Amino acid sequence: xxxxxxxxxRFGSLTAVDSVDLDVRDGDIYGFLGAxxxxxTTTVRMLLGLVLATSGRIEVFGxxxxxxxxxxxxxLGALVEGPGAYGHLSGRANLxxxxxxxxxxxxxxxxxxDRRVAEVLDEVGLGGVxxxxxxxxxxxxxxxxxxxxxxLRTPELLILDEPTNGLDPQGIGEIRQLLxxxxxxxxxxxxxxxxxxxxxxxxxxxxxxxxxxxxxxxxLAELQAPTxxxxxxxxxxxxxxxLLGDRLVEVRDDLLVVAGGDPAELNGWxxxxxxxxxxLAAERxxxxxxxxxxxxxxxxxxxxP
Amino acid sequence: xxxxxxxxxxxxxxxWLTLLLLDALPTLVAILLxxxxxxxxxxxxxxxxxxxxxxxxxxxxxxxxxxxxxxLPIAVAVVAGDSVAGEAAAGTLRYLLVRPVGxxxxxxxxxxxxxxxxGTSVVLVAGTGLVVGRLLLGNQPLSAAVTSVSGSNLxxxxxxxxxxISIGYVAFSMLGVAAIALFLSxxxxxxxxxxxxxxxxxxxxxxxxxxxxxxxxxPYLPTRYWLSFIDLYRDPILWRNVIRGVALxxxxxxxxxxxxxxxxxxxxxxx
Numbered sequence: 258x259x260x261x262x263x264x265x266x267r268f269g270s271l272t273a274v275d276s277v278d279l280d281v282r283d284g285d286i287y288g289f290l291g292a293x294x295x296x297x298t299t300t301v302r303m304l305l306g307l308v309l310a311t312s313g314r315i316e317v318f319g320x321x322x323x324x325x326x327x328x329x330x331x332x333l334g335a336l337v338e339g340p341g342a343y344g345h346l347s348g349r350a351n352l353x354x355x356x357x358x359x360x361x362x363x364x365x366x367x368x369x370x371d372r373r374v375a376e377v378l379d380e381v382g383l384g385g386v387x388x389x390x391x392x393x394x395x396x397x398x399x400x401x402x403x404x405x406x407x408x409l410r411t412p413e414l415l416i417l418d419e420p421t422n423g424l425d426p427q428g429i430g431e432i433r434q435l436l437x438x439x440x441x442x443x444x445x446x447x448x449x450x451x452x453x454x455x456x457x458x459x460x461x462x463x464x465x466x467x468x469x470x471x472x473x474x475x476x477l478a479e480l481q482a483p484t485x486x487x488x489x490x491x492x493x494x495x496x497x498x499x500l501l502g503d504r505l506v507e508v509r510d511d512l513l514v515v516a517g518g519d520p521a522e523l524n525g526w527x528x529x530x531x532x533x534x535x536x537l538a539a540e541r542x543x544x545x546x547x548x549x550x551x552x553x554x555x556x557x558x559x560x561x562p
Numbered sequence: 563x564x565x566x567x568x569x570x571x572x573x574x575x576x577x578w579l580t581l582l583l584l585d586a587l588p589t590l591v592a593i594l595l596x597x598x599x600x601x602x603x604x605x606x607x608x609x610x611x612x613x614x615x616x617x618x619x620x621x622x623x624x625x626x627x628x629x630x631x632x633x634l635p636i637a638v639a640v641v642a643g644d645s646v647a648g649e650a651a652a653g654t655l656r657y658l659l660v661r662p663v664g665x666x667x668x669x670x671x672x673x674x675x676x677x678x679x680x681g682t683s684v685v686l687v688a689g690t691g692l693v694v695g696r697l698l699l700g701n702q703p704l705s706a707a708v709t710s711v712s713g714s715n716l717x718x719x720x721x722x723x724x725x726x727i728s729i730g731y732v733a734f735s736m737l738g739v740a741a742i743a744l745f746l747s748x749x750x751x752x753x754x755x756x757x758x759x760x761x762x763x764x765x766x767x768x769x770x771x772x773x774x775x776x777x778x779x780x781p782y783l784p785t786r787y788w789l790s791f792i793d794l795y796r797d798p799i800l801w802r803n804v805i806r807g808v809a810l811x812x813x814x815x816x817x818x819x820x821x822x823x824x825x826x827x828x829x830x831x832x833x
Binding site for chain 2 (some may be wrong): 331339340346
């Protein structure tokens with residue numbers, strides 16, 4: 258779906274994006290993670306032909322960007338760094354205007370287009386908003402309107418930059434459900450975010466950008482693979498410590514980290530020897546730990562050299 | 563896309579407010595003249611104002627001469643300066659471009675909308691001038707002869723087509739302003755800065771026109787031939803400055819539109 262080869266963008270002496278090789282496959286929900294200022298938005302803008310790359314190649318739907326932008330952009334929907342709408346018009350009027358703009362105006366009659374606009378407004382939860390001008394919308398409502406505009410032409414690929422910005426927790430949940438529904442219907446989603454939790458709950462593949470470099474690109478399942486250690490919670494810490502001996506890796510209050518692969522086996526073994534177990538789980542790699550290990554300090558932090 | 567841009571422009575309350583204000587000044591002048599009957603002496607004050615007391619039909623041209631030095635360029639600079647930068651500031655430029663609308667197409671559509679605005683405003687000012695002139699000022703029959711600037715008489719037919727050419731000439735003069743403002747509008751993300759930048763060029767030009775030391779530059783200044791449409795009311799018509807004015811504006815339009823296109827087509831859109 259999206260492939261880049263050594264994609265690089267320099268603004269003067271600053272290298273915002275440095276040799277990035279993205280690989281987003283058909284059917285992915287691709288989580289593009291990175292701190293603020295790590296180059297996510299610049300990358301997204303290059304994918305969409307808004308910012309022109311200094312060097313490197315981009316292919317979307319197998320077609321070169323920005324050369325084939327007319328054809329490529331018509332097949333995708335995008336939300337880039339916050340929504341944009343004309344404040345003096347209603348959400349509906351904005352969508353109709355948006356629909357009418359562009360190289361390939363929507364085919365079909367006026368009533369078809371009206372119906373499609375009503376449909377996407379319902380989909381993002383703005384169906385009842387009426388004639389209120391967009392300048393009276395809350396940030397969350399604007400975000401929903403931006404999403405509606407991206408969905409207007411039932412795109413095959415959605416490129417979303419921080420889509421849940423400004424939404425409340427319920428809103429974030431709703432948008433997540435909507436994205437999962439679209440994905441189930443066959444839409445590939447490229448989601449750029451600085452929120453680990455958001456990516457963890459939604460995505461199938463993850464790419465991590467740090468200071469303009471892609472430091473990681475793997476399926477989420479691999480990143481959350483078991484570590485081969487077991488976490489045991491017990492009120493009988495001294496007894497358990499004595500029994501486990503060498504197998505014990507670490508003790509944190511009532512939590513023991515034990516080497517070994519099978520939690521059920523360990524549970525039986527401990528209980529047989531009179532150690533009560535109040536909690537038991539296979540330890541998994543966490544996305545957060547991986548990401549923190551692979552990236553440097555926050556990129557909005559500027560220390561003296 | 564051109565139709566959409568024009569629709570967008572005329573759905574803005576601000577556009578209508580601008581047109582209203584543009585018509586308000588000549589109307590006020592007409593009312594004041596009608597009440598006081600104190601026209602400026604011939605050769606002083608805005609062009610034609612001395613003549614309109616006896617013949618209101620001429621007030622169409624007088625109205626253009628009243629708004630031309632400042633009001634009309636401000637209105638044009640505001641609309642043209644906002645055209646691209648306004649979209650950038652509202653965050654809608656990136657969505658238009660990924661819609662997708664080709665950059666050249668978008669610029670052409672913006673240009674067409676601005677030109678439509680220029681045409682509308684000039685015709686509206688002249689029309690308002692004609693109506694309030696006929697209603698409030700000298701109400702000789704339309705067919706009456708008018709004294710030309712040169713002193714001989716012009717027939718109503720001659721006045722009609724000369725006025726039509728004047729309207730076209732004033733509109734064309736404004737296209738230079740529009741092109742400068744549109745170019746500046748593609749440079750930054752602030753419509754206000756683009757409008758003021760274009761106005762700064764015009765004010766600079768007006769200042770240099772009053773300076774004898776700048777004599778060598780004067781034929782190339784954008785505002786140099788703006789008021790030359792008055793020559794159309796001489797008998798016979800003095801075409802020299804009108805033709806120079808058209809040629810000069812054509813150069814300004816070509817250069818700044820070229821620059822606007824070159825800049826916008828290769829620009830990183832980071833708004």
